[in-house]
Amino acid sequence: DQQVKQNSPSLSVQEGRISILNCDYTNSMFDYFLWYKKYPAEGPTFLISISSIKDKNEDGRFTVFLNKSAKHLSLHIVPSQPGDSAVYFCAASANNQGGKLIFGQGTELSVKP
Amino acid sequence: KAGVTQTPRYLIKTRGQQVTLSCSPISGHRSVSWYQQTPGQGLQFLFEYFSETQRNKGNFPGRFSGRQFSNSRSEMNVSTLELGDSALYLCASSLAFEGHEQYFGPGTRLTVT
Numbered sequence: 752d753q754q755v756k757q758n759s760p761s762l763s764v765q766e767g768r769i770s771i772l773n774c775d776y777t778n779s780m781f782d783y784f785l786w787y788k789k790y791p792a793e794g795p796t797f798l799i800s801i802s803s804i805k806d807k808n809e810d811g812r813f814t815v816f817l818n819k820s821a822k823h824l825s826l827h828i829v830p831s832q833p834g835d836s837a838v839y840f841c842a843a844s845a846n847n848q849g850g851k852l853i854f855g856q857g858t859e860l861s862v863k864p
Numbered sequence: 865k866a867g868v869t870q871t872p873r874y875l876i877k878t879r880g881q882q883v884t885l886s887c888s889p890i891s892g893h894r895s896v897s898w899y900q901q902t903p904g905q906g907l908q909f910l911f912e913y914f915s916e917t918q919r920n921k922g923n924f925p926g927r928f929s930g931r932q933f934s935n936s937r938s939e940m941n942v943s944t945l946e947l948g949d950s951a952l953y954l955c956a957s958s959l960a961f962e963g964h965e966q967y968f969g970p971g972t973r974l975t976v977t
């Protein structure tokens with residue numbers, strides 16, 4: 752039962768353009784969502800998060816949007832840079848589950864110069 | 865501030881053996897979670913510890929166990945290793961039990977032959 756889904760395994764974007772990574776979830780108990788970036792042979796790096804009481808959170812070039820009615824969130828990266836090339840994971844947690852994160856399968860972003 | 869450290873970084877074991885992995889959280893962080901990453905199953909939650917108590921457990925067999933010490937350092941143990949246990953084992957720490965932002969270590973790559 753995949754509670755968090757990233758339906759696009761890969762995404763290719765030109766440098767300077769916008770990258771949009773999508774994530775869907777099924778569990779209505781999820782109330783906190785996070786995005787992580789991962790390079791091979793390294794641990795995930797925390798990027799940005801959003802609480803279910805908000806619909807948008809920004810941090811520099813990264814913006815996360817949450818649509819609770821659609822159970823959908825997205826990560827926008829503007830402008831995209833070659834150094835952004837990595838695998839991006841969305842994750843979700845429920846308040847009554849403490850620090851248990853449920854991860855999507857990841858989307859590999861390639862930013863071409 | 866130093867990040868999450870994990871030792872060893874690489875490990876090769878044979879089937880039937882047992883293994884212990886170690887994790888030192890970010891200074892001041894009291895919650896430690898463990899995850900397993902495999903190509904087929906992605907990132908899966910193993911368990912979480914807070915104040916030396918297991919707070920959450922994922923859907924893994926009893927061969928997987930862990931503990932946390934009074935200084936918040938944590939260990940996980942896998943007994944009777946199987947080939948399918950080959951994976952990247954990631955440790956993450958956060959400030960508190962309800963702290964959702966988790967910061968990951970580089971992982972321990974376990975290979976079972």
